Amino acid sequence: xxxxxxxxxxxxxxxxxxxxxxxxxxxxxxxxxxxxxxxxxxxxxxxxxxxxxxxxxxxxxxxxxxxxxxxxxxxxxxxxxxxxxxxxxxxxxxxxxxxxxxxxxxxxxxxxxxxxxxxxxxxxxxxxxxxxxxxxxxxxxxxxxxxxxxxxxxxxxxxxxxxxxxxxxxxxxxxxxxxxxxxxxxxxxxxxxxxxxxxxxxxxxxxxxxxxxxxxxxxxxxxxxxxxxxxxxxxxxxxxxxxxxxxxxxxxxxxxxxxxxxxxxxxxxxxxxxxxxxxxxxxxxxxxxxxxxxxxxxxxxxxxxxxxxxxxxxxxxxxxxxxxxxxxxxxxxxxxxxxxxxxxxxxxxxxxxxxxxxxxxxxxxxxxxxxxxxxxxxxxxxxxxxxxxxxxxxxxxxxxxxxxxxxxxxxxxxxxxxxxxxxxxxxxxxxxxxxxxxxxxxxxxxxxxxxxxxxxxxxxxxxxxxxxxxxxxxx
Amino acid sequence: xxxxxxxxxxxxxxxxxxxxxxxxxxxxxxxxxxxxxxxxxxxxxxxxxxxxxxxxxxxxxxxxxxxxxxxxxxxxxxxxxxxxxxxxxxxxxxxxxxxxxxxxxxxxxxxxxxxxxxxxxxxxxxxxxxxxxxxxxxxxxxxxxxxxxxxxxxxxxxxxxxxxxxxxxxxxxxxxxxxxxxxxxxxxxxxxxxxxxxxxxxxxxxxxxxxxxxxxxxxxxxxxxxxxxxxxxxxxxxxxxxxxxxxxxxxxxxxxxxxxxxxxxxxxxxxxxxxxxxxxxxxxxxxxxxxxxxxxxxxxxxxxxxxxxxxxxxxxxxxxxxxxxxxxxxxxxxxxxxxxxxxxxxxxxxxxxxxxxxxxxxxxxxxxxxxxxxxxxxxxxxxxxxxxxxxxxxxxxxxxxxxxxxxxxxxxxxxxxxxxxxxxxxxxxxxxxxxxxxxxxxxxxxxxxxxxxxxxxxxxxxxxxxxxxxxxxxx
Numbered sequence: 001x002x003x004x005x006x007x008x009x010x011x012x013x014x015x016x017x018x019x020x021x022x023x024x025x026x027x028x029x030x031x032x033x034x035x036x037x038x039x040x041x042x043x044x045x046x047x048x049x050x051x052x053x054x055x056x057x058x059x060x061x062x063x064x065x066x067x068x069x070x071x072x073x074x075x076x077x078x079x080x081x082x083x084x085x086x087x088x089x090x091x092x093x094x095x096x097x098x099x100x101x102x103x104x105x106x107x108x109x110x111x112x113x114x115x116x117x118x119x120x121x122x123x124x125x126x127x128x129x130x131x132x133x134x135x136x137x138x139x140x141x142x143x144x145x146x147x148x149x150x151x152x153x154x155x156x157x158x159x160x161x162x163x164x165x166x167x168x169x170x171x172x173x174x175x176x177x178x179x180x181x182x183x184x185x186x187x188x189x190x191x192x193x194x195x196x197x198x199x200x201x202x203x204x205x206x207x208x209x210x211x212x213x214x215x216x217x218x219x220x221x222x223x224x225x226x227x228x229x230x231x232x233x234x235x236x237x238x239x240x241x242x243x244x245x246x247x248x249x250x251x252x253x254x255x256x257x258x259x260x261x262x263x264x265x266x267x268x269x270x271x272x273x274x275x276x277x278x279x280x281x282x283x284x285x286x287x288x289x290x291x292x293x294x295x296x297x298x299x300x301x302x303x304x305x306x307x308x309x310x311x312x313x314x315x316x317x318x319x320x321x322x323x324x325x326x327x328x329x330x331x332x333x334x335x336x337x338x339x340x341x342x343x344x345x346x347x348x349x350x351x352x353x354x355x356x357x358x359x360x361x362x363x364x365x366x367x368x369x370x371x372x373x374x375x376x377x378x379x380x381x382x383x384x385x386x387x388x389x390x391x392x393x394x395x396x397x398x399x400x401x402x403x404x405x406x407x408x409x410x411x412x413x414x415x416x417x418x419x420x421x422x423x424x425x426x427x428x429x430x431x432x433x434x435x436x437x438x439x440x441x442x443x444x445x446x447x448x449x450x451x452x453x454x455x456x457x458x459x460x461x462x463x464x465x466x467x468x469x470x471x472x473x474x475x
Numbered sequence: 476x477x478x479x480x481x482x483x484x485x486x487x488x489x490x491x492x493x494x495x496x497x498x499x500x501x502x503x504x505x506x507x508x509x510x511x512x513x514x515x516x517x518x519x520x521x522x523x524x525x526x527x528x529x530x531x532x533x534x535x536x537x538x539x540x541x542x543x544x545x546x547x548x549x550x551x552x553x554x555x556x557x558x559x560x561x562x563x564x565x566x567x568x569x570x571x572x573x574x575x576x577x578x579x580x581x582x583x584x585x586x587x588x589x590x591x592x593x594x595x596x597x598x599x600x601x602x603x604x605x606x607x608x609x610x611x612x613x614x615x616x617x618x619x620x621x622x623x624x625x626x627x628x629x630x631x632x633x634x635x636x637x638x639x640x641x642x643x644x645x646x647x648x649x650x651x652x653x654x655x656x657x658x659x660x661x662x663x664x665x666x667x668x669x670x671x672x673x674x675x676x677x678x679x680x681x682x683x684x685x686x687x688x689x690x691x692x693x694x695x696x697x698x699x700x701x702x703x704x705x706x707x708x709x710x711x712x713x714x715x716x717x718x719x720x721x722x723x724x725x726x727x728x729x730x731x732x733x734x735x736x737x738x739x740x741x742x743x744x745x746x747x748x749x750x751x752x753x754x755x756x757x758x759x760x761x762x763x764x765x766x767x768x769x770x771x772x773x774x775x776x777x778x779x780x781x782x783x784x785x786x787x788x789x790x791x792x793x794x795x796x797x798x799x800x801x802x803x804x805x806x807x808x809x810x811x812x813x814x815x816x817x818x819x820x821x822x823x824x825x826x827x828x829x830x831x832x833x834x835x836x837x838x839x840x841x842x843x844x845x846x847x848x849x850x851x852x853x854x855x856x857x858x859x860x861x862x863x864x865x866x867x868x869x870x871x872x873x874x875x876x877x878x879x880x881x882x883x884x885x886x887x888x889x890x891x892x893x894x895x896x897x898x899x900x901x902x903x904x905x906x907x908x909x910x911x912x913x914x915x916x917x918x919x920x921x922x923x924x925x926x927x928x929x930x931x932x933x934x935x936x937x938x939x940x941x942x943x944x945x946x947x948x949x950x
Contacts, residue, residue: 031683032661034653035694038682043700043717053703093686099721139703146697150656151664178509181625182821184659184666186507189626191660207513208506211568219510221518222621224828227836228524228614232946242518246574254839254946261948336821345820346657346811353699361702364729471707471729473736 030086031093033147038094041140042104051357052115053139054374055146056131057153058352063344067446068436070164070429071120071132072195073156077149078416084113084145113141117411118374118395121420123160123198123429124406125436127451130377130392131407132157137414139356146351154349155188156195162315162341163199164433166334168441169320174331176218177204178311179339192339198425200433205333213422218333220248220281227253236266240277244270248279248309251294256285260294264301271302279307279330287312288325295328313337316443360460364468371457372464378403386435393454400454503554505561506568508622513569516615517579526832527590528614529849530621531606532628533827538819542921543911545639545904546595546607547670548631552624553891559588559620588616592886593849593870596895598635598673598904599881600911602926605852605867606882607632612889614831621826629824630663631670637790637816638674639908641809643916644795649806651693652679653786654814667814673900675908680808688897695723695756702728711741715752719745723754723784726769731760735769739776746777754782754805762787763800770803788812791918835935839943846932847939853878861910868929875929 044050059069086094091109094100100108115137126132133153135142166175177196180189186208193209203216210217221239229235232254240247249266251259260280267277280298282290287310298306310322311333319332336342352370353361360372374395380388380403391400399405410418439447453461519525534544561569566584569575575583590612601607608628610617641650652671655664661683668684678691685692696714704710707729715722724741726734735755742752755773757765762785773781785797786808794807811817827845828836835847849870855863855878866875874880885893914922928936 029683031686032655032664033682034655034680035682035685035692036680036696037694039694039714039718039721040696040700043696043714044703046717047713049703053699055699090686094682097685097692099718143697143699146699147656148661151658151661154657155659180507180509181622181826182629182824183626184630184663184815184820186503186623186626187662188659189507205509205511207508207510207569208504210510210572211506211565217510217572219512219514221511221515222618223838224528224530224618224621225515225518227828227838228519228528228831238522239514239518242521243514243574246514254943258947258949261950340659340815340820342820345659345815345817349657351656353702356703363698363702468729472733474733475736 029090030084030144031090032151033144037144037146039099040143041108042100044140044143045104045107046101050138050140052136053142053353053357054134054136054355055142055351056354056371056375057133057135057149058131058350059128060348060350062128063347065444065446066161066165066344067440067442068161068449069126069157069347070160070199070432071124071126071153071157072122072160072198072425073153074119074122074133074410076152076156077119077133078117078411078418080148080152081113081117081145081411081414082416084111086111111141111144112414113137113145114414115141115411116409116413118407119410120377120406121408121418121428122425123427123432125387125432126377126406127390127449129371129451130390131375134354134374134395134407136374150349150351154347156191157349158341158344158347159192159195159339160199160429162338162344163196163201163334164429165316165443166314166319166338167200167433169316169323169443170332171323173329175201175334176331177201177206177339178333178335180206182336183339189339194422196334196338198422198429200426200430201334215422220246221250223250223253223283226250232259233262233265236262237269240266240270240275244273244275247275247277248281249277250281250283252282252284256282256290257293257297260297264297264303267298267303267306268301277303277306279309281309281311281333283310283312287329288322288327291322291328292326307331309333311335315342320443360464362461362464362468364465371453371461373457373460375407375457377406379406381435386437387449389450389452391452391454392457394457394460397454397456503558503623504565505559505619506565507626508619512619512621514574516583516619517575519615519618520579520582521576525613525615527611528617528828528832529609529611529830530617530826531829531846531850532608532610532624533606533825534603535823535825537603538822540919540921541636541640541819542915542917543636543924544601544603544632544822545635545674545907546599546601546628546632547597547635547673547900548628549594549597549608549885551627551631552594552608553592553886553893555623555627556588556592556620556886556889557891559586561586586616586619587889588612588620589889590616590886591884591888593851593882594885595852595881596883596893596903597900598902598907600862600907601852601881602865602924604846604926605865606850609829609849609870609882611849625824625826629822631666632824633816633819633822634667634670634814635674635904637813637819638671638676638809639904640791640918641789641794641813642675642908644791644798644918645807646798648804650676650809651806652676652681652814653808653810655681657811658814664814669897671809671813673897673904675901675905676809690897695721696725698725698728698758701725707734708737708740711737712744715741715745715750719748719750720753722750722752723756724752725756725758727758727760731757731765732768732772735772739772739778742773742778742781743776752778752781754784756784756786756808758785758787762804763797763802766797766802766804782806784808786810790817795918835939837936837939837943839940846928846936848932848935850882850932852881854881856910861912862924864925864927866927866929867932869932869935872929872931
């Protein structure tokens with residue numbers, strides 16, 4: 001049995017997350033929670049249930065075509081937990097609902113998060129059923145943070161995975177996040193920029209993400225720019241005048257090949273001035289076919305260095321498709337379909353109570369089984385450094401020899417014990433994706449990675465399950 | 476031709492939006508924009524292009540199975556435009572990128588939004604190709620706000636439409652937004668709560684949405700609550716003690732029918748104390764079948780008043796399905812599938828330049844045509860008050876007799892001229908949905924609503940198209 005450890009406050013008091021600041025989590029009000037967290041908390045309070053509870057965060061199943069996940073969102077969770085508290089305004093609002101006793105509200109005003117967190121670091125690859133993050137704290141605290149913890153890790157892990165799938169088929173070409181306009185809110189826009197950068201994207205069009213996270217920003221012109229001029233070629237010339245060092249011309253406003261020819265005129269004019277036309281961008285039509293024709297037009301004009309960028313509806317499927325058709329594209333603006341994870345805009349990520357007051361628990365309901373108790377995930381690597389298989393074990397078990405534990409203690413007594421830069425996470429992600437067996441990374445019909453449960457965990461699950469079954473009365 | 480009108484500042488200086496405050500748009504930084512808005516702005520500035528530009532916001536196509544849209548997000552757009560400006564921190568960041576001239580940055584520090592906005596009010600039904608919102612302002616201003624305007628209206632209109640589809644098949648039963656944990660960020664959680672409330676949902680589990688928007692909040696217990704007790708029935712009794720007036724028991728933790736029987740025991744105990752078991756909640760299994768069996772168990776225990784709620788994977792398709800199978804369910808927690816709009820997590824909403832310096836413009840590119848110039852949408856109603864057909868016309872045309880214009884002037888000189896409560900929007904949505912021809916509201920294979928273009932708009936489009944085609948050079 002795992003006991004809640006009261007460890008002394010030894011960790012850095014001067015800890016500051018260097019990625020996310022207060023400004024990044026303006027919605028991190030303690031009221032960003034489902035009401036039932038509060039009605040349950042009120043009842044735990046009335047019943048004097050203050051013992052530690054461990055909750056486990058995991059994804060049950062893969063979306064169609066997906067064979068793995070990448071973890072992201074931990075940084076946000078740690079910042080949130082460190083600051084968790086109810087303001088007097090928030091307590092006043094709760095009072096106004098007349099759902100809660102004055103004693104409970106007075107108690108609630110004092111609640112902070114004092115627990116511990118074990119988690120996979122950002123950029124780590126994980127699989128269905130594996131705990132990504134486990135929270136242990138007095139049950140009221142660990143219960144109240146449920147909605148926010150799921151929300152934060154769900155979105156960023158979802159997008160990091162989706163973006164990593166785009167990386168897999170990108171043939172080393174540059175991918176840039178263009179999704180801001182159709183992400184689900186501006187906050188999502190920021191987090192998509194961050195998560196896709198961790199997955200290996202080179203930059204984002206989202207300027208605030210550039211400021212907040214230090215991600216390279218990218219962008220040149222829209223159709224509106226071209227149509228604001230009387231002549232397309234004059235719009236190209238004007239842009240070259242303003243941005244001689246970063247001139248990428250959007251050439252499909254009227255007709256892509258016609259636009260390419262005009263871009264060549266401007267490109268040659270730039271050359272004469274000792275400048276270089278950096279690129280052209282395609283945004284509609286048959287991209288594979290057009291890219292080949294545009295490449296030829298550029299090359300014939302002596303603009304062999306001018307790159308071809310493409311945008312409009314790209315995701316892993318469309319990127320792979322255009323390359324299969326021989327596209328000559330040097331970089332992609334990857335927008336909406338990645339930013340909302342179009343084929344899988346959600347996963348069934350859950351945060352389940354697995355232990356209360358030292359007692360492992362689980363629920364039984366149809367097709368929604370949980371693994372009880374605090375856990376650890378171990379990974380075996382083969383000689384070439386590739387993932388071989390994972391074992392989910394009890395956290396209290398002896399470490400499995402020759403295997404690497406993936407969950408680290410990242411918070412003690414409500415203080416983060418771990419921090420890293422976004423680039424650390426990005427490097428981890430690159431390493432992990434490289435080490436993933438190739439069949440698992442396939443963007444359709446991926447292979448199935450082996451995830452086993454340890455002997456002890458299996459025994460424990462069976463035992464707790466037997467106990468749980470005794471709850472059922474027939475008649 | 477429409478000219479940019481400089482109207483005097485006659486509108487209410489004391490205007491205050493009563494739905495969204497600064498706190499609701501913490502991400503409304505002017506840097507929440509795609510970099511290309513700024514690179515274009517820099518070029519407009521260098522080229523001394525300060526003339527008014529009109530941009531039109533519209534959706535090109537319906538997602539599969541969708542036959543209409545509901546407008547939402549205007550309130551957020553107005554608040555954003557009123558506050559639009561670059562802080563000195565933001566200017567410093569832009570300076571650090573070395574992409575912009577000092578003159579431009581100095582100019583940017585002075586930019587505010589001074590333009591006008593015409594828009595459909597929130598809760599109004601609209602159709603593909605119809606402008607939902609049109610912005611007219613000096614081109615740098617109207618260009619810079621593009622990304623945010625699309626982002627705000629896209630998410631809320633998407634969710635409002637999705638939620639309205641759930642309402643269509645709900646047979647008058649209660650729908651509650653349960654989606655917070657898997658919306659794309661906490662901001663999205665708030666906006667989903669708001670949009671689904673406008674669509675007719677009765678409330679949300681999202682406590683902050685309750686505080687911010689005055690939406691009724693709802694929620695009782697999770698499986699964790701049940702499993703934190705040694706006995707399921709003791710968890711039920713404890714919850715009844717804490718929340719005698721709002722006791723809804725989650726009965727599927729171990730076995731739904733077994734849970735229902737225990738709920739009956741607790742329900743009868745409550746009855747003896749003069750209290751009432753408000754409801755039970757099903758969260759897994761065959762909902763239609765289980766709801767009938769649970770209804771029978773409750774009725775046999777004399778708990779005819781106890782309601783049956785259901786959650787887990789509901790959206791318009793699953794709600795319709797369980798009712799088709801005879802489900803006896805009184806209310807639904809509608810979560811992830813609505814909150815991320817699972818079958819259509821995005822639409823192809825675009826914000827296109829339609830007029831610059833008094834000259835209507837459009838782009839030609841393959842399958843992405845735009846209607847030029849500032850526009851108005853007119854709607855005809857039949858004798859029973861149902862929508863008959865819409866006509867998209869030029870805004871400068873004479874009003875079409877017997878038809879109702881849908882775009883209102885909601886902002887002049889950068890100040891909102893319109894405000895309403897969220898309940899006004901909710902009532903408008905209810906009226907509009909009722910007036911929608913029934914075949915258009917079908918959740919699969921909906922009918923096609925008639926949207927025509929006025930004679931003048933058709934002529935104008937043709938003319939501008941001819942001009943645009945002259946841009947194309949062959950060879």
